[in-house]
Amino acid sequence: MGETTGQTVAQTAVRAAVRTVLGDVPGDALGVCDAHDHLFFRSALLPGQELADVAAADAELRAFHGLGGRTVVQWTPYGLGRTAGELVGLSRATGVHLVAATGLHQAHHYAPGAVEAVLDGLAELFVDELTRGIGGTGPRAGLIKVAGGFHGLDAHARRTMAAAAHAHHRTGAPIAVHLELGTAALDVLDLLCDEHGVAPQHVILGHLNRSPDSVVHQQAARAGAFLAFDGPSRANHAMDWRLPDALAALVDAGYADQLLLGGDTTTAAARSVNGGPGxxxxxxxxxxxxxxxxxxxxxxxxxxANPARALATVWRAD
Known part of the structure; x- marks a missing residue:
C-alpha cells in the first residue's frame, strides 16, 4: 500500500487506477471491498449519533480486516465530518485501503448556511479535492458522492449532480449516488448520462436494497451503471430480507458484474464496537x-472484481 511518489503528470494521466488515501493503486490490489461505508460522519439529521471516534474507526477497520476485508470506500462527502486528516494514519495502521469522497449530500444534512457557502464554486471544489487533496492538505478523494431525492430530483440535486458531472469530465472520477430510499435511479441516469454525458459505467447507484423494485434494478443495470446494495443490516428496510432474491434475479439476468455490496454504517450505535452490526x-x-x-x-x-472496475479510472490531470 505504498504511496505513489515521483510520478510525472503524463504517467498519472494515462494509468487506470483506484485513488486511495495513500495514493493510486491498480484495481486488482483492492481485495475484498466494502463498497459503501462511513468511518466518520456527522449529519444535522442525526444529532448525538456522530461517527467521530478515531479509536472506534480503527477498531471497525481491524475487525473488517480480520474477516478478510481489504478496502473500505467512505462515501462521506464535503462538510459532513469526513475527518480526512485521520484517514491516512488509519489506512497505514490497519492495512486497509481507504477511498475518500468529495461531493455534496442533500441540503438538509447540513447546518443552515453551510451549503450556500460553496454552491457557486461546487465543481471547482470537487476537482480540487480529487486532484490536490481534501482541504488543500489532506489526501485526495477517489470518488464524487451526490444524492437524489425521494422519487425525484430537486433543484439542489440537479445542481450538485451537474457539478459532479463537470468534475468527472475533468478528472475521470467515478460518481456515487445516494438514492433516497432506493428511488429515482432512472431519473439520476437520465440527468447524469443523457443530459451531462457521463458514461453509465462511471455511475454507482447506492441504496437499491431499500426499494424492492426488480424491474427498475434491471433497467438501471441494462443502462450500464453499477448497482450498490448497502446497509443490509437495517431491518426496517423492506429490501433487507429480500436481498438474496434481488441479487439472484440480477445474476440470472446477466448483471453479476455490475453489483456492489456495502455496509453503510452511519451512526455510532451501529458500530460493532457499540453492539451494532458495523x-x-x-x-x-x-x-x-x-x-x-x-x-x-x-x-x-x-x-x-466489481469494485475494482467500478472505482478504477484513467485519472486526468486538471
Missing amino acids: MPYLLRRLRPRLELAVGADVVHRILT
Whole structure:
C-alpha cells in the first residue's frame, strides 16, 4: 500500500487506477471491498449519533480486516465530518485501503448556511479535492458522492449532480449516488448520462436494497451503471430480507458484474464496537447468506472484481 511518489503528470494521466488515501493503486490490489461505508460522519439529521471516534474507526477497520476485508470506500462527502486528516494514519495502521469522497449530500444534512457557502464554486471544489487533496492538505478523494431525492430530483440535486458531472469530465472520477430510499435511479441516469454525458459505467447507484423494485434494478443495470446494495443490516428496510432474491434475479439476468455490496454504517450505535452490526456484518453474516443464493464464486466477484472496475479510472490531470 505504498504511496505513489515521483510520478510525472503524463504517467498519472494515462494509468487506470483506484485513488486511495495513500495514493493510486491498480484495481486488482483492492481485495475484498466494502463498497459503501462511513468511518466518520456527522449529519444535522442525526444529532448525538456522530461517527467521530478515531479509536472506534480503527477498531471497525481491524475487525473488517480480520474477516478478510481489504478496502473500505467512505462515501462521506464535503462538510459532513469526513475527518480526512485521520484517514491516512488509519489506512497505514490497519492495512486497509481507504477511498475518500468529495461531493455534496442533500441540503438538509447540513447546518443552515453551510451549503450556500460553496454552491457557486461546487465543481471547482470537487476537482480540487480529487486532484490536490481534501482541504488543500489532506489526501485526495477517489470518488464524487451526490444524492437524489425521494422519487425525484430537486433543484439542489440537479445542481450538485451537474457539478459532479463537470468534475468527472475533468478528472475521470467515478460518481456515487445516494438514492433516497432506493428511488429515482432512472431519473439520476437520465440527468447524469443523457443530459451531462457521463458514461453509465462511471455511475454507482447506492441504496437499491431499500426499494424492492426488480424491474427498475434491471433497467438501471441494462443502462450500464453499477448497482450498490448497502446497509443490509437495517431491518426496517423492506429490501433487507429480500436481498438474496434481488441479487439472484440480477445474476440470472446477466448483471453479476455490475453489483456492489456495502455496509453503510452511519451512526455510532451501529458500530460493532457499540453492539451494532458495523463493518464486520458484511463479511460475517451477509456474505455466507448470499453465497447460498448465488454461489461463493459470484459473491467473491461482487466483493473484489466489481469494485475494482467500478472505482478504477484513467485519472486526468486538471
